[in-house]
Amino acid sequence: MNESSIVDSALPISIRGLTKQYGQLYALDTVDLDIKSGEFLTLLGPSGSGKTTLLMAIAGFNRPDAGSIRFGDKEMILTPPHKREVGMVFQSYALFPHMSVAENIAYPLKLRRVNKSERRERVNKALDTVQLSGLGERHIDQLSGGQRQRVALARAFVFEPRILLMDEPLSALDKKLRERMQIELKDLHRQLGVTTVYVTHDQREALTMSDRIAVIDNGQLMQVDAPQVIYNQPSNAFVADFIGESTMIPLKRTGNELFVGDERVSSVPDTPAETDWSLVIRPERLMVEPGTADRDSTLFFNGTVKESVFQGETALLLVVLDDGTEVSVRSSTGTATPGITANPGSQVQLAIFRRDIIVVPTGNSQR
Amino acid sequence: MSWWRTPASSTQVTHGGRLWLYVLAAIIMILLIIPTFLVIPMSFSDSQYLEFPPETWSLRWYNEYFGSRKWMRATVVSLKIATATMMVATILGTMAAYALFVSGHRLAKRIFMLLITPMIVPVILIAIGTFYAFGKFGLNNTLTGLVIAHTALATPLVMIVITAALRSYDLNQERVAVSLGATRIKAFFQITLPQIKFSVVTAALLSFLTSFDEVIVAIFVSGGSTATLTKHMFSALRDYIDPTIAAISTIMVLVSTVLLLLTQAIGKK
Numbered sequence: 001m002n003e004s005s006i007v008d009s010a011l012p013i014s015i016r017g018l019t020k021q022y023g024q025l026y027a028l029d030t031v032d033l034d035i036k037s038g039e040f041l042t043l044l045g046p047s048g049s050g051k052t053t054l055l056m057a058i059a060g061f062n063r064p065d066a067g068s069i070r071f072g073d074k075e076m077i078l079t080p081p082h083k084r085e086v087g088m089v090f091q092s093y094a095l096f097p098h099m100s101v102a103e104n105i106a107y108p109l110k111l112r113r114v115n116k117s118e119r120r121e122r123v124n125k126a127l128d129t130v131q132l133s134g135l136g137e138r139h140i141d142q143l144s145g146g147q148r149q150r151v152a153l154a155r156a157f158v159f160e161p162r163i164l165l166m167d168e169p170l171s172a173l174d175k176k177l178r179e180r181m182q183i184e185l186k187d188l189h190r191q192l193g194v195t196t197v198y199v200t201h202d203q204r205e206a207l208t209m210s211d212r213i214a215v216i217d218n219g220q221l222m223q224v225d226a227p228q229v230i231y232n233q234p235s236n237a238f239v240a241d242f243i244g245e246s247t248m249i250p251l252k253r254t255g256n257e258l259f260v261g262d263e264r265v266s267s268v269p270d271t272p273a274e275t276d277w278s279l280v281i282r283p284e285r286l287m288v289e290p291g292t293a294d295r296d297s298t299l300f301f302n303g304t305v306k307e308s309v310f311q312g313e314t315a316l317l318l319v320v321l322d323d324g325t326e327v328s329v330r331s332s333t334g335t336a337t338p339g340i341t342a343n344p345g346s347q348v349q350l351a352i353f354r355r356d357i358i359v360v361p362t363g364n365s366q367r
Numbered sequence: 368m369s370w371w372r373t374p375a376s377s378t379q380v381t382h383g384g385r386l387w388l389y390v391l392a393a394i395i396m397i398l399l400i401i402p403t404f405l406v407i408p409m410s411f412s413d414s415q416y417l418e419f420p421p422e423t424w425s426l427r428w429y430n431e432y433f434g435s436r437k438w439m440r441a442t443v444v445s446l447k448i449a450t451a452t453m454m455v456a457t458i459l460g461t462m463a464a465y466a467l468f469v470s471g472h473r474l475a476k477r478i479f480m481l482l483i484t485p486m487i488v489p490v491i492l493i494a495i496g497t498f499y500a501f502g503k504f505g506l507n508n509t510l511t512g513l514v515i516a517h518t519a520l521a522t523p524l525v526m527i528v529i530t531a532a533l534r535s536y537d538l539n540q541e542r543v544a545v546s547l548g549a550t551r552i553k554a555f556f557q558i559t560l561p562q563i564k565f566s567v568v569t570a571a572l573l574s575f576l577t578s579f580d581e582v583i584v585a586i587f588v589s590g591g592s593t594a595t596l597t598k599h600m601f602s603a604l605r606d607y608i609d610p611t612i613a614a615i616s617t618i619m620v621l622v623s624t625v626l627l628l629l630t631q632a633i634g635k636k
Contacts, residue, residue, distance in 0.1 A: 081542075081546055082545045082551075094537055094540040094543040096558055107544070156546075165546075
């Protein structure tokens with residue numbers, strides 16, 4: 001039963017030129033975004049970036065100053081929230097404490113005048129789906145944080161909305177439970193097949209769960225791509241810095257070539273001419289004392305070890321390069337590659353494969 | 368013997384060291400309560416005049432009160448006005464408190480302050496102002512006029528009680544309800560109201576008492592067949608000192624105490 005898709009058809013969301021201004025500040029600045037039918041899309045950004053404003057605009061709780069939001073081919077911008085047929089999960093869960101678990105989940109069905117026997121059946125099915133079978137009669141204050149989270153979820157999808165919106169639903173849970181719920185949510189999304197828009201400020205959560213991530217800052221979309229692309233090919237300095245750990249080294253430009261020190265890094269990408277460029281280095285892509293020296297495929301740096309830190313599953317090495325830039329190197333501590341340790345003050349050679357090199361524009365931010 | 372040497376709290380201050388505090392608290396409580404309780408024995412006096420302590424006891428002043436058409440009519444007027452005030456003030460005050468709490472408008476705080484001014488302005492000023500304003504509209508000596516005036520006095524209390532209740536309520540619940548398909552009105556009545564209902568009942572009882580105990584405005588704007596119980600008591604005291612007042616006061620103390628205990632009991636739930 002659970003394997004079959006509960007929702008028959010998911011709806012794509014198409015957002016065009018969405019703008020919302022608070023005084024002088026743009027919470028949303030002409031946002032264009034297409035969310036595919038059945039997709040799990042995460043809005044990721046720092047607090048105040050506009051991600052929640054965008055979610056609330058999709059839900060209908062704030063009215064943008066300009067632009068269009070379409071569900072399928074239906075314009076929704078003026079539709080009041082109670083007619084949008086959108087399931088919603090809030091950070092605070094917002095369960096109704098004067099109702100039992102079953103009554104909470106039955107509420108949207110009651111509003112739709114679903115008859116009693118069907119209501120009970122669908123509530124039980126929803127409880128099964130979120131693994132809370134038999135807890136329907138419980139009171140809300142008898143539930144743990146994780147259970148509340150599941151009730152809020154069940155209530156949001158029991159009426160078979162074709163769009164599901166979630167506003168940082170896991171941020172109130174402790175780390176272990178949060179990580180388990182991330183997997184469960186992903187699994188649930190696969191079962192339901194519903195178009196899901198998820199808001200978080202936690203980049204790891206976004207990478208774990210999403211089909212695509214929309215990175216947002218200052219009300220503008222910085223990049224919309226699959227997690228691997230966002231991580232491996234950030235299209236600008238903000239995304240490179242916000243997602244994952246990274247060190248940025250400014251590049252010197254000579255003609256059409258970019259250099260770090262005397263070492264040629266790459267030729268100038270063919271996007272806007274008048275910008276500065278930086279090299280982005282992920283700490284786990286750096287190698288220490290690589291031994292072989294193939295300058296065609298590898299870029300070398302020399303530096304001095306500043307600090308060596310054991311962190312459990314990985315070890316971290318802080319190295320000050322000869323030009324003064326500080327980079328971190330992360331290595332696995334598994335038995336195959338025991339974490340690399342070195343005494344502070346010792347000289348070390350670092351290397352990175354040219355195929356792992358990321359070059360992003362830093363100057364006059366375009367986009 | 369050694370009781371005052373034992374610590375009164377985790378601060379290590381002994382009961383002996385706290386003695387001055389206990390005495391002060393006792394004096395304050397006695398000063399607050401004695402005037403109220405003095406009236407109770409006086410109401411059971413058999414004398415023609417108010418006296419304390421009474422020399423002989425009887426229930427004659429209670430008979431006097433319950434047997435008098437004048438007192439009974441005034442009591443009915445007071446109950447009618449208090450009930451109407453309770454309903455109007457509770458509904459208007461709840462609506463105002465909710466709207467100002469939810470709106471987030473930049474003027475919301477100022478409008479709130481404006482609406483609770485009747486609590487701050489001396490009642491005598493409100494009474495004089497109301498008297499002249501009502502004169503223009505022919506509302507003096509009418510039940511409607513009294514209800515309007517008392518509603519103005521009771522609404523601030525309702526607003527304060529309801530706003531306090533909303534502060535500890537997660538408004539996202541209403542948003543969730545709306546996202547699940549409820550209109551805003553439905554969301555308010557099905558989700559918000561059930562959770563603040565004890566505060567609404569408390570506010571209702573308080574506004575009933577505000578009107579029922581009110582005398583200053585009533586002296587100015589009520590009269591003749593619309594005179595309230597408190598106004599009658601006040602004029603009775605001025606014209607002839609009559610222990611019926613003590614009997615009525617005792618009954619009012621009883622009613623007020625019961626209502627207040629009721630609100631406390633409700634608040635605890």
